[in-house]
Amino acid sequence: MEEVDAIKAAYAGRPNADIVTHAGASHNFAMPYKEGYVAEVAKASRDAVLRCFKSM
Numbered sequence: 001m002e003e004v005d006a007i008k009a010a011y012a013g014r015p016n017a018d019i020v021t022h023a024g025a026s027h028n029f030a031m032p033y034k035e036g037y038v039a040e041v042a043k044a045s046r047d048a049v050l051r052c053f054k055s056m
Contacts, residue, residue, distance in 0.1 A: 001021075004019070004021055018048065020044075022041045022044070024038070025038050025041040029041045029042055029045070030042040
């Protein structure tokens with residue numbers, strides 16, 4: 001989490017940056033065919049990425 005905190009600090013004050021962590025989600029959270037898949041986190045992540053792309 002030290003790295004995450006450093007990234008959050010680097011982007012603090014930037015209104016277009018949203019650094020999010022999800023407790024309990026591992027690296028494969030968005031891969032339904034892998035162990036570690038978390039449907040709610042995968043949906044939230046996908047929605048955030050789509051919002052980002054649509055704002056460009």
